[in-house]
Amino acid sequence: MIVITGQTATGKTKLALELAKNIPPPGGGELINFDSRQIYKYLDIITGKDLPKNSEFIIQNLELKSKYNIGYYSLAIYNHLKPFTTRLWLYDVVTPDQYFSSFDFVEKVKPVIDDIKKRGKIPILVGGTYLYLKHLLYGFNDNNVPPNFELRKKLNTKTVKELQDILKKLSPESFNLLNHSDVNNPRRLMRKIEVAIFNSADLTDSTDSDRLNPISSGFIRFHPKIIGLKYQDKSKLRQVIEKRVGERLENGAIDEVKSILKMGYKSSDPGLKTIGYQQIIKYLNNELTKEKAIEDWINKEVQYAKRQLTFMKKDSNIQWREI
Numbered sequence: 068m069i070v071i072t073g074q075t076a077t078g079k080t081k082l083a084l085e086l087a088k089n090i091p092p093p094g095g096g097e098l099i100n101f102d103s104r105q106i107y108k109y110l111d112i113i114t115g116k117d118l119p120k121n122s123e124f125i126i127q128n129l130e131l132k133s134k135y136n137i138g139y140y141s142l143a144i145y146n147h148l149k150p151f152t153t154r155l156w157l158y159d160v161v162t163p164d165q166y167f168s169s170f171d172f173v174e175k176v177k178p179v180i181d182d183i184k185k186r187g188k189i190p191i192l193v194g195g196t197y198l199y200l201k202h203l204l205y206g207f208n209d210n211n212v213p214p215n216f217e218l219r220k221k222l223n224t225k226t227v228k229e230l231q232d233i234l235k236k237l238s239p240e241s242f243n244l245l246n247h248s249d250v251n252n253p254r255r256l257m258r259k260i261e262v263a264i265f266n267s268a269d270l271t272d273s274t275d276s277d278r279l280n281p282i283s284s285g286f287i288r289f290h291p292k293i294i295g296l297k298y299q300d301k302s303k304l305r306q307v308i309e310k311r312v313g314e315r316l317e318n319g320a321i322d323e324v325k326s327i328l329k330m331g332y333k334s335s336d337p338g339l340k341t342i343g344y345q346q347i348i349k350y351l352n353n354e355l356t357k358e359k360a361i362e363d364w365i366n367k368e369v370q371y372a373k374r375q376l377t378f379m380k381k382d383s384n385i386q387w388r389e390i
Contacts, residue, residue: 068180068189068190068191068192068289068290068291068292069083069086069096069189069190069191069192069291069292069293069294070191070192070193070200070291070292070293070294071083071086071191071192071193071194071294071296072101072192072193072194072195072197072200072293072294072295072296072379072385073195073294073295073296073297073375073376073379073387073388074195074296074297074298074304074372074375074376075195075308075368075371075372075375076304076307076308076311076368076372077296077297077298077390078296078390079193079194079195079296080098080117080193082193082294082296083096083098083191083193084098084142084144084153086191087144087153087189087191088144088145088146088151088153089146090188090189093146093147093149093151094144094146094151094152094153095187095188095189096153096188096189096190096191097139097153097154097155097156097183097188097189097190097191098142098153098154098155098156098191098192098193099155099156099157099176099179099180099183099190099191099192099193100155100156100157100158100193100194101157101172101176101192101193101194101196101199101200101203102114102193102194102195102196103167103172103194103196103198103199104338104341104342105158105194106157106158106159106160106161106167106172107159107160107161107162107163107167107338107341108136108159108160108161108162108163109162109163109323109326109327109330109332109338110163110323110327110338110339110341110344111323112315112318112319112320112323113315113320113323113324113341113343113344113347114341114343115311115315116158118140118142118155118158119142119143122140122141122142123140123141124136124138124139124140124158124159125138125139125140125141126138127139127182135160135161135165135167135171135175136159136160136161137156137157137160137175137178137179138156138159139154139155139156139158140154140155140158141153141154142154142155154183156179156183157172157175157176157179160175161338162332162338163327163332163336163337163338163339164332164333164336164337164338165337165338166214166216166337167337168213168214169196169198169199169201169202170202170213170214171214172199172202172203173199173202173203176192176203180289192291195375197375197378197379197382198378201382203288203289204287204288204289204291204384205286205287205288206286206288212261212262214261215261215264218257218260218261218264219257219261222257222260223257225253227251227253227256230253230256230257230260231250231256233256233260234256234259234260234263237260237263237264238259238263241259241262241263242259245259287384292386293382293384293385293386294385294386294388295379295385295386295387295388296387296388296390297376297387297388297389297390298389298390299389299390304369304372305365305369308365308368308369308372309365312343312361312364312365312368315343316361320343320347321347321350321351324344324347324348324351325351327339327344328348328351334348342364342367342368342371343364343368346360346361346363346364346367347360347364349363
């Protein structure tokens with residue numbers, strides 16, 4: 068298995084396609100997306116899916132009991148002017164109003180990896196959401212506890228003080244380990260409550276029991292080759308992002324957002340809490356001028372790229388290439 072990761076706007080998909088077409092036999096690699104923004108349907112232009120027009124999404128039944136769409140787009144690639152096709156998996160898995168966590172990703176990607184390997188192909192994971200990659204390769208923190216969205220809906224109605232009191236009652240030890248910032252962070256408190264409730268359950272299912280086993284520090288699944296792309300010249304990062312934002316605006320980014328909102332989706336939906344969409348929605352709501360929205364979009368993308376590198380640099384298994 069091969070992994071192509073790194074900072075945003077570094078040409079990860081282009082490199083993945085080059086590798087896919089050169090793996091013998093020609094076209095012997097298949098791509099799997101692990102960009103959390105491209106997981107969402109209808110979020111196409113701003114997330115940079117760059118699919119050929121009229122691309123067909125082919126749903127596969129991989130024995131997944133799931134409300135999600137697991138499938139692929141068929142892509143044409145050329146090797147010495149001879150055409151081949153490859154598959155790009157895990158685009159358009161969920162609608163913008165659905166949650167999709169790293170736990171969901173790991174659960175959904177494993178059957179895809181198995182399917183690719185059974186057909187004698189090489190899986191090539193490509194994306195920049197390091198949390199997805201980390202949990203796939205190294206397991207989970209918080210004892211691998213899956214998200215409980217019904218619980219989260221109930222907890223969302225609580226104040227920070229009420230959340231603190233619930234956690235204190237469920238797990239005083241967990242509460243006492245929180246720093247000042249986490250103690251006042253409702254999302255962090257909800258996650259700790261979620262973990263505490265899961266751990267207090269009567270785990271008679273062996274699958275759940277296995278999920279609680281700690282992962283050793285040397286553990287890594289699949290033993291892939293991991294290639295990371297980063298900018299040698301940091302000033303180039305901003306230039307490339309500015310250019311890319313401009314291109315996406317020319318390609319219809321604003322109309323894309325209008326269309327998604329017209330479908331009934333809201334700025335508070337998980338998929339639309341995304342860089343680019345949030346800024347354009349504020350522009351459409353007259354909260355920002357167009358110029359300010361674009362400036363904020365660019366700044367947020369640059370900040371995101373810097374955070375990506377900060378997290379990824381801690382992974383000693385990534386072989387870095389500077390561009």
